[in-house]
Amino acid sequence: MFKFPELPYPKNALEPVLSQKAVDVHYEKHHRKYYDILSKMIEDTSMEDKPLVDLIRATATNPYVFNAAAQIFNHEFFWNSLSPVAEQNSMPPEVEKVITIPYGTVENFKELFLERAGRHFGSGWAWFVMANDEADIWITHDAETPIKTPNVTPLLCIDLWEHSYYIDYLNDRATYLEKVFNIINWQFVKENLNKTV
Numbered sequence: 001m002f003k004f005p006e007l008p009y010p011k012n013a014l015e016p017v018l019s020q021k022a023v024d025v026h027y028e029k030h031h032r033k034y035y036d037i038l039s040k041m042i043e044d045t046s047m048e049d050k051p052l053v054d055l056i057r058a059t060a061t062n063p064y065v066f067n068a069a070a071q072i073f074n075h076e077f078f079w080n081s082l083s084p085v086a087e088q089n090s091m092p093p094e095v096e097k098v099i100t101i102p103y104g105t106v107e108n109f110k111e112l113f114l115e116r117a118g119r120h121f122g123s124g125w126a127w128f129v130m131a132n133d134e135a136d137i138w139i140t141h142d143a144e145t146p147i148k149t150p151n152v153t154p155l156l157c158i159d160l161w162e163h164s165y166y167i168d169y170l171n172d173r174a175t176y177l178e179k180v181f182n183i184i185n186w187q188f189v190k191e192n193l194n195k196t197v
């Protein structure tokens with residue numbers, strides 16, 4: 001089976017936006033829990049040697065395996081969507097170009113992204129994706145993930161589950177979203193533009 005993905009930076013690297021404690025609990029207790037659950041479920045089965053993305057797509061009708069596998073993918077994608085490195089927090093022109101086609105300005109995109117993420121009811125994920133070659137904002141429920149949809153490439157995601165912000169922001173999801181938006185790894189977004197998952 002694939003290895004539990006490592007964090008791309010030290011646990012305290014996202015402070016003051018996300019505290020070391022918040023990242024530690026999120027990564028070690030939540031993200032790792034899905035890995036442990038999945039490991040037990042697929043041990044000694046034909047699924048054991050499959051890559052994670054294949055597992056998500058092949059098990060879309062098995063909610064137990066799907067939920068754990070998708071949450072592992074979504075969390076790894078979330079950690080990679082953030083960066084403590086200032087240069088990576090500034091948007092490359094290639095990304096700006098893709099955003100401005102449907103949204104006019106980056107500011108419009110930000111406003112809409114934060115609004116849609118902020119009004120999502122319950123647990124889920126906010127995504128920036130390329131869907132059929134056009135930039136789009138997707139909000140998914142629970143463990144749902146865009147990678148099971150053909151012709152959709154995720155570019156970045158933000159965790160909307162309460163466990164992602166409660167330690168640092170209590171119930172103030174809007175402030176969490178505002179702050180986290182400032183540490184998006186736009187270099188990661190740019191790299192994803194050229195990928196087909």
Ligand code: FE2
Pocket residue numbers: 026030031075159161163164
């Ligand atoms: Fe999470």
